[in-house]
Amino acid sequence: MEQEKAFYQRLAEKGVSRRDFMKYCTFLTATMGLSSSFVPKVAEVFAAPQQRPAVIWLHFGECTGCSESVLRSQYPYVDELVLEILSVEYHETIMAAAGQQAEDQLHMAMKKYQGKYICVVEGSIPTKFDGGYGKIAGRTFLEIAKEVVPNALATIAIGACACYGGVPAAKPNPGGYKGVSDAIGVQTVNIPGCPPNPVNFVGSVVNYLLLGKLPAVDDLGRPLFAYGKTIHDQCPRRAHFENDEFVEEFGSEEAAMGYCLYKVGCRGPETYNNCPIVKFNDGTSWPVEAGHPCLGCSEPNFWDRFTPFYEEL
Ligand code: FSX
Ligand code: SF4
Ligand code: F3S
Numbered sequence: 324m325e326q327e328k329a330f331y332q333r334l335a336e337k338g339v340s341r342r343d344f345m346k347y348c349t350f351l352t353a354t355m356g357l358s359s360s361f362v363p364k365v366a367e368v369f370a371a372p373q374q375r376p377a378v379i380w381l382h383f384g385e386c387t388g389c390s391e392s393v394l395r396s397q398y399p400y401v402d403e404l405v406l407e408i409l410s411v412e413y414h415e416t417i418m419a420a421a422g423q424q425a426e427d428q429l430h431m432a433m434k435k436y437q438g439k440y441i442c443v444v445e446g447s448i449p450t451k452f453d454g455g456y457g458k459i460a461g462r463t464f465l466e467i468a469k470e471v472v473p474n475a476l477a478t479i480a481i482g483a484c485a486c487y488g489g490v491p492a493a494k495p496n497p498g499g500y501k502g503v504s505d506a507i508g509v510q511t512v513n514i515p516g517c518p519p520n521p522v523n524f525v526g527s528v529v530n531y532l533l534l535g536k537l538p539a540v541d542d543l544g545r546p547l548f549a550y551g552k553t554i555h556d557q558c559p560r561r562a563h564f565e566n567d568e569f570v571e572e573f574g575s576e577e578a579a580m581g582y583c584l585y586k587v588g589c590r591g592p593e594t595y596n597n598c599p600i601v602k603f604n605d606g607t608s609w610p611v612e613a614g615h616p617c618l619g620c621s622e623p624n625f626w627d628r629f630t631p632f633y634e635e636l
Contacts, residue, residue: 330370330407337400344369347398354601355526356548361533368532369399372408376531377436378443379429379471380414383464384457384491384500385446388518389482390416396521397605409528412440415459426460433474441531442475444468447484447491448506451499468507477537478503478511481524483620486513486544493626504544512537513544515596517620522601523549543623545595554591554617557599560584584611588633590619 331341348366352359382390394401394417405411412432413425420428432440446464449456454465472478480503483489492500504511514523527546530538538546555561563569563582573579583589594617598609610617618632619625 327370333403339398344398351522351526351529354522354548354597355530355538364533365529368529369403369408372532374532375408375410376476377432377440378409378411378414379432379436379440379475380411380443381445381467381471382415382459383444383446383448383468383485384498385482385484385489387416387445389445389485390414392518392603393481393521393524395604396525399525404525408532409441412436422460429471433471437474439476440474441528442472442478443481444472444478444485444503444511445481447488447500447502449491449498449500450506451497456498456500465506468503472503472507472509477531478509479524479527479537480504480511480513480515480544482519483515483517483625486511486515487623489517490626492624511544512540512546514549515543515545515621515623517618517625519621520549520596520598520601520603523597541595545621549597549601550595550621552595552597554594554596554598554611555589557597558583558591558611559599560611584614584616586635587616588618588631588635589616590622590625590629590632590636591617593629593636594619594622596621 334344345366349359349362352362352365396404399408405417413429415425418425448454448464448468450465454463457464459467480486484491485503487502488500503509512527514527523546526548527538538548540546541550560583563573563579564576570576570579589611591611599611602609619629622628
């Protein structure tokens, strides 16, 4: 009770009303594919967390856009996420420790939470030349991943790079960059996107805290709740050529079709993600709404598979 009170107090200080928070929980519950009876339980995960799983967050070959995306999640705010809901023990971008102190922190956390921590990996792993293309503190990304990932309870690969290699793995890929699962042969829960939507990461974590397991995934390791449908299946621009009223408004089916970005290269029909529903920046917009074709950024090998981007599929 006290914990909950303090939580709502903190929210109020940030200008978020209880009503706004419940709205967010309803949205998150629906995104996770759970019935509305779960809304109070989802709220409790944030307001009165019973457990704070330890998280070791690794950075490899990437642009840090994935962390930036999670850190910009409006709710849960980054401080709640890092300190109250999770116990983030190691994260190079946000931790105060540096150099030897950071290395010590990593090893201390691994020892203390052996077999119990959630490992989050951001970025892909160079595998050629014994992994020589990427090092931290004198050790290759490959060595670090082989040490940290197998000792975790579960590993979440966040972003297209950690999932499937992403931009660093684009041709000619001299460093032999691969996603985590491919590079070291472990199963990961994949949250692809370049960057991914923070809601899909938070939804996966909440699924774990609520139901004691990570969400069900497809054969590419992606949570079904987020990556079960194509962009095209959920796209509002589709309405313009599938709805008689719009066709009438545009004058002809062809004109209504012009509103769709297919002819300027939209990869929506081949891309599985929930961008049209969850959008980015707290529901402000998403690529196709902003007038840009979907690049297919959550699909494996999207860079090689979908370039040149602005040409019809
Ligand atoms: Fe990759 Fe993440 Fe793209 Fe960047 O760190 S998925 S390059 S948005 O940021 O890994
Ligand atoms: Fe499909 Fe893209 Fe057209 Fe939307 S804009 S209807 S996703 S092809
Ligand atoms: Fe990526 Fe396409 Fe969504 S480019 S962000 S999957 S609309």
